[in-house]
Amino acid sequence: MAVTMHDVARRAGVSVKTVSNVVNDYPHIRPATRDRVMAAIAELGYQLNASARNLRRGRTGIVGLVVPTLSLPYFAELAESVIEVARARGLVVIIEQTGNSDRERELESLHSSRRTMTDGLIFSPLALGPDDEQLLPTNPPLVLLGERIFSDRVDHVTMRNTEAGQAATEYLLGLGRRRIAVIGSHEGEVVGSAALRTRGYELALQGAGLPLDPSLYGEAGPWTRAAGAESIGRMLDSGVRPDAVFALNDTLAIGAMHEILVRGLTVPGDIAVIGFDDIEEAEYSAPPLTSVHFGREEIASAALDLLEARIAGRSAEPCRHDAPFHIAERGSTMPHS
Amino acid sequence: MAVTMHDVARRAGVSVKTVSNVVNDYPHIRPATRDRVMAAIAELGYQLNASARNLRRGRTGIVGLVVPTLSLPYFAELAESVIEVARARGLVVIIEQTGNSDRERELESLHSSRRTMTDGLIFSPLALGPDDEQLLPTNPPLVLLGERIFSDRVDHVTMRNTEAGQAATEYLLGLGRRRIAVIGSHEGEVVGSAALRTRGYELALQGAGLPLDPSLYGEAGPWTRAAGAESIGRMLDSGVRPDAVFALNDTLAIGAMHEILVRGLTVPGDIAVIGFDDIEEAEYSAPPLTSVHFGREEIASAALDLLEARIAGRSAEPCRHDAPFHIAERGSTMPHS
DNA sequence: CTGAAAGCGCTTACAG
DNA sequence: CTGAAAGCGCTTACAG
Numbered sequence: 001m002a003v004t005m006h007d008v009a010r011r012a013g014v015s016v017k018t019v020s021n022v023v024n025d026y027p028h029i030r031p032a033t034r035d036r037v038m039a040a041i042a043e044l045g046y047q048l049n050a051s052a053r054n055l056r057r058g059r060t061g062i063v064g065l066v067v068p069t070l071s072l073p074y075f076a077e078l079a080e081s082v083i084e085v086a087r088a089r090g091l092v093v094i095i096e097q098t099g100n101s102d103r104e105r106e107l108e109s110l111h112s113s114r115r116t117m118t119d120g121l122i123f124s125p126l127a128l129g130p131d132d133e134q135l136l137p138t139n140p141p142l143v144l145l146g147e148r149i150f151s152d153r154v155d156h157v158t159m160r161n162t163e164a165g166q167a168a169t170e171y172l173l174g175l176g177r178r179r180i181a182v183i184g185s186h187e188g189e190v191v192g193s194a195a196l197r198t199r200g201y202e203l204a205l206q207g208a209g210l211p212l213d214p215s216l217y218g219e220a221g222p223w224t225r226a227a228g229a230e231s232i233g234r235m236l237d238s239g240v241r242p243d244a245v246f247a248l249n250d251t252l253a254i255g256a257m258h259e260i261l262v263r264g265l266t267v268p269g270d271i272a273v274i275g276f277d278d279i280e281e282a283e284y285s286a287p288p289l290t291s292v293h294f295g296r297e298e299i300a301s302a303a304l305d306l307l308e309a310r311i312a313g314r315s316a317e318p319c320r321h322d323a324p325f326h327i328a329e330r331g332s333t334m335p336h337s
Numbered sequence: 338m339a340v341t342m343h344d345v346a347r348r349a350g351v352s353v354k355t356v357s358n359v360v361n362d363y364p365h366i367r368p369a370t371r372d373r374v375m376a377a378i379a380e381l382g383y384q385l386n387a388s389a390r391n392l393r394r395g396r397t398g399i400v401g402l403v404v405p406t407l408s409l410p411y412f413a414e415l416a417e418s419v420i421e422v423a424r425a426r427g428l429v430v431i432i433e434q435t436g437n438s439d440r441e442r443e444l445e446s447l448h449s450s451r452r453t454m455t456d457g458l459i460f461s462p463l464a465l466g467p468d469d470e471q472l473l474p475t476n477p478p479l480v481l482l483g484e485r486i487f488s489d490r491v492d493h494v495t496m497r498n499t500e501a502g503q504a505a506t507e508y509l510l511g512l513g514r515r516r517i518a519v520i521g522s523h524e525g526e527v528v529g530s531a532a533l534r535t536r537g538y539e540l541a542l543q544g545a546g547l548p549l550d551p552s553l554y555g556e557a558g559p560w561t562r563a564a565g566a567e568s569i570g571r572m573l574d575s576g577v578r579p580d581a582v583f584a585l586n587d588t589l590a591i592g593a594m595h596e597i598l599v600r601g602l603t604v605p606g607d608i609a610v611i612g613f614d615d616i617e618e619a620e621y622s623a624p625p626l627t628s629v630h631f632g633r634e635e636i637a638s639a640a641l642d643l644l645e646a647r648i649a650g651r652s653a654e655p656c657r658h659d660a661p662f663h664i665a666e667r668g669s670t671m672p673h674s
Numbered sequence: 675c676t677g678a679a680a681g682c683g684c685t686t687a688c689a690g
Numbered sequence: 691c692t693g694a695a696a697g698c699g700c701t702t703a704c705a706g
Contacts, residue, residue, distance in 0.1 A: 004699055015677050020701060023450075028675070047476075050454040051397060052699035054388035055682050062431065062454070069417055071617060076413030080406055083434050092451055094399065094429050097420050113360075114429055117387040117399070139384075225621035258621050280408060284562035284595050286623045341683055352693050357685060365691070389683035392698050 003046045012040035023048055063307060064118040066096045066109045068126045072223070072251060073279040075124070081300035082122065089304060094118060100222045103127040110137055120307040125149060129191050141310035143303045148192045155306040156320045157299055161193050164292045164325045165200025166207075168246050168274050171290075171327055173208050177244035177272055180205070183218040183231050183256050184248030197248045197276065215240045220252055228255025236263060242271060244333075250275035250282050250291055257285060257332065273332040287331030294325045340383045349377035360385055400644060401455040403433045403446045405463045409560070409588060410616040412461070418637035419459065426641060431455060437559045440464040447474055457644040462486060466528050478647035480640045485529045492643040493657045494636055498530050501629045501662045502537025503544075505583050505611050508627075508664055510545050514581035514609055517542070520555040520568050520593050521585030534585045534613065552577045557589055565592025573600060579608060581670075587612035587619050587628055594622060594669065610669040624668030631662045 005023075009016045014033060021029055022037040040046070054060045065082050067075040083093045094117065098105040106127050115121065120141040125148045128135070133151045136142060143155045150156065172180050182201045186194035202212055215238070218231035228247060235242070236259075245260075247253030253275030260271050267273055267287055275282060278293035302321040309315040342360075346353045351370060358366055359374040377383070391397045402419050404412040420430045431454065435442040443464050452458065457478040462485045465472070470488045473479060480492045487493065509517050519538045523531035539549055552575070555568035565584060572579070573596075582597075584590030590612030594604055604610055604624055612619060615630035639658040646652040 002699080005701095006699085016700085017676065017678095017702080024701090030675085033675095047453050048450045049392070049699050050450065051388050051391035052682090053701075055386070055392050055684080056699080056701045058682075060388060060454075061451075070407065070413045070420070071417045073410065073413070073618075076407045076410070076416075079413075079432070080408045080434065083407070083432060087433075092431050092433065092454070094431050095416070095420060096424075096429065097417065113385045113387065114398075116384050117397075117429070225617070229621065254618075255621050258623050258625075261623050280562070281410075281591075281618060284566065284592050286595050286598050288595075339683080342685095343683085353684085354686080354692065354694095361685090367691085370691095386683050389698090390685075392700080393683080393685045395698075 002049065003044045004049075005046075007044055008037065008040045008046050011044060012036045059119050059311070060117060061091055062094055062118045063091050063304070064094045064096060064109075064115070064121040064123075066098060066106070066121060066123045068100055068124070069097050070095065073281055074249060074251070074277045077279055078124075078296050078299065081296040082303065085297065085300040085304050089308065091119075091304075098126070101127040107132075107135065110135070110142075115140060119311050122303045122307065126192075141307055143306045143310075145299070145303065146193060147196060152318055155310060155315070155318045157302045157306065157323060158320060159193075159294055159299070159323050160325065161196035162200040162203070164276070164294075165197035165246070165248075166204045167200070167325070167327060168197075168276065168292050169201045169204035170207070172244040172246060172272060172274060172333070173204060173210075175244070175272060175333060178210065179213070179216065179242045180244040180246055181216040181218055181232070181235060181240075181242035182246050182248065183228055184220040184223055184252040185217045186221070187217075187219055194248055201246055216242055218256075220248075223249045223252050225251050225255030225258070228252030229259040230255075232256040233259050233263075236260075244272040245274070247273065247275045250277045250279045250289060253289055253291070253332075254281065254285050257287075257289070261286075268331070268333050268335060274327075275332075278328050282328070282330065285332070290330045290333040291328050292325055293328045294323050299323050339386065340381045341386075342383075344381055345374065345377045345383050348381060349373045396456050396648070397454060398428055399431055399455045400428050400641070401431045401433060401446075401452070401458040401460075403435060403443070403458060403460045405437055405461070406434045407432065410618055411586060411588070411614045414616055415461075415633050415636065418633040419640065422634065422637040422641050426645065428456075428641075435463070438464040444469075444472065447472070447479075452477060456648050459640045459644065463529070478644055480643045480647075482636070482640065483530060484533060489655055492647060492652070492655050494639045494643065494660060495657060496530075496631055496636070496660050497662065498533035499537040499540070501613070501631075502534035502583070502585075503541045504537070504662070504664060505534075505613065505629050506538045506541035507544070509581040509583060509609060509611060509670070510541060510547075512581070512609060512670060515547065516550070516553065516579045517581045517583055518553040518555055518569070518572060518577075518579035519583050519585065520565055521557040521560055521589040522554045523558075524554075524556055531585055534583075538583055553579055555593075557585075560586045560589050562588050562592030562595070565589030566596040567592075569593040570596050573597075581609040582611070584610065584612045587614045587616045587626060590626055590628070590669075591618065591622050594624075594626070598623075605668070605670050605672060611664075612669075615665050619665070619667065622669070627667045627670040628665050629662055630665045631660050636660050 005016045005019045124145040189195040220227035220231040275291040278291040282289035342353045342356045461482040526532040557564035557568040612628040615628040619626040
């Protein structure tokens with residue numbers, strides 16, 4: 001049916017081994033032989049069959065990336081970095097989406113027979129938590145992003161959410177703000193980015209000797225612009241008047257900022273706003289958004305390092321990589337920008 | 338080494354054929370047999386080897402999506418839709434990025450041996466053009482997005498860029514605007530979204546009996562927020578004062594709007610702004626951005642329809658699918674929003 | 675450096 | 691409904 005290495009070998013008058021060597025760029029091939037093989041490949045329109053190679057090698061050269069959705073800029077930008085870093089290492093990336101905190105879909109992505117199409121998986125959970133630790137399949141290798149789940153059977157890339165949340169809040173305190181709202185909190189949650197960043201917020205307030213005011217907690221289920229706008233809207237409607245907002249991600253921050261401006265208040269004059277993730281959009285919002293920056297290239301590299309080591313059987317104990325952060329200051333907190 | 342169907346068959350006391358039938362959900366299997374097989378699978382921790390299946394079937398269940406970069410929201414949202422639509426059809430998606438108009442990378446993605454990992458490719462070119470038509474490989478099947486390249490050997494999903502650009506400009510004319518700048522144009526380009534949307538702009542102005550003013554063309558290479566801001570900035574710096582902006586995409590529009598506001602001008606008061614693509618961000622910019630909307634779900638469905646038909650060998654002549662559009666009106670053009 | 679051959683783990687026609 | 695077997699197209703140890 002298809003043109004195979006045998007056909008090429010026959011045409012070029014060499015063995016299949018030689019064709020394989022040429023196709024795989026092995027050394028010690030006479031230039032003349034190489035040319036004959038290349039010519040035969042071109043004449044026959046030969047294309048190497050990846051499935052056959054993968055079966056034989058026991059590897060696919062594909063890694064999976066499982067995220068909630070690419071329509072959230074944070075995950076799109078993370079995916080961008082993962083694809084670029086993977087490319088530099090000769091790997092390609094299958095992206096699966098699990099939607100907004102959909103337990104079943106997350107489990108399905110982890111356990112599906114599609115798993116064996118990949119050499120390993122980078123998984124950013126939004127629904128699964130500590131109780132699901134036992135459900136994590138470790139084969140093919142898995143790298144977890146974030147701190148919703150910790151398992152000593154699995155590699156992790158973590159992001160010091162609590163420390164970063166604390167730093168963001170302390171930054172607002174340093175500007176003299178005292179009534180700081182938190183937007184995007186998840187009442188009752190104890191793991192996951194919402195809870196951890198909120199915990200950092202609380203530590204900062206307590207460190208400054210300020211009370212935790214329940215009216216300054218703005219719930220928001222999904223972390224979208226719409227949810228951010230609604231959340232701050234409800235707070236303002238109820239007569240609460242913060243002098244700063246710590247939004248648990250940038251999308252929430254942009255939605256919140258939009259709502260604040262719509263109501264005739266100013267940013268940062270009336271309300272300073274800081275976000276989290278430092279997505280590209282943050283630089284071009286009006287005003288530009290101050291945000292907590294984690295290097296996504298670094299997160300992608302760390303995740304692929306862990307995955308490749310595990311795939312190669314090089315790593316023994318599961319590892320944890322902590323990504324560093326800093327605050328990118330912009331107009332949403334600086335009066336003179 | 339790995340647990341195979343043979344192991345499962347032995348354990349369950351059935352033939353491999355039966356195991357295969359169970360794994361593939363074929364009918365006509367006695368429940369008792371099915372249960373025995375499932376039990377054996379669970380006991381042995383069997384996982385089907387996708388490469389072996391793919392080799393045997395001659396299909397991988399993977400489609401490739403090649404776009405410039407996921408860090409541009411338009412492509413991230415397109416990818417989101419392609420993944421969702423593919424998922425509903427039992428397919429997964431490998432995403433490759435080619436960067437900002439990088440000819441070599443685009444060709445590499447089309448011709449790489451990675452191609453055979455996929456059953457077909459959806460390709461959104463930014464560098465390749467009509468002259469490259471002969472370089473398009475048609476096997477595995479290829480679907481082209483946009484109108485940079487037309488080939489009667491390949492399926493296309495097109496977006497009526499010219500008509501849509503004309504409609505956007507006519508909409509601004511309908512609001513009484515007369516000095517309409519176009520932001521994001523590519524001087525000298527004759528194919529591709531920039532040229533086609535600009536052509537629509539020109540048709541609209543000519544239709545209204547207005548001159549084409551060279552000072553109202555704002556060049557911008559990459560279609561980023563930064564480029565949009567710089568482009569309108571240069572125009573305003575040179576003393577040109579448009580009363581409306583047609584930005585060739587939303588990211589440009591948001592950058593341009595940002596720059597306009599920074600300079601103390603108002604939107605839409607001084608300058609009305611319309612974008613193109615209607616990305617999710619458009620709804621939450623300040624002010625919300627009026628934009629030309631193409632349904633990305635529809636584009637994704639159309640592309641996968643064409644691809645699946647081609648993969649199945651159902652389609653004869655290459656097809657062209659034209660996606661419909663409308664204008665989503667928001668505050669950036671409406672005074673009372 | 676090359677040739678002949680085994681085998682990766684499936685699916686599926688072929689007999690029964 | 692089941693069993694035994696061929697073969698998808700590679701890679702790679704084994705002889706030479």
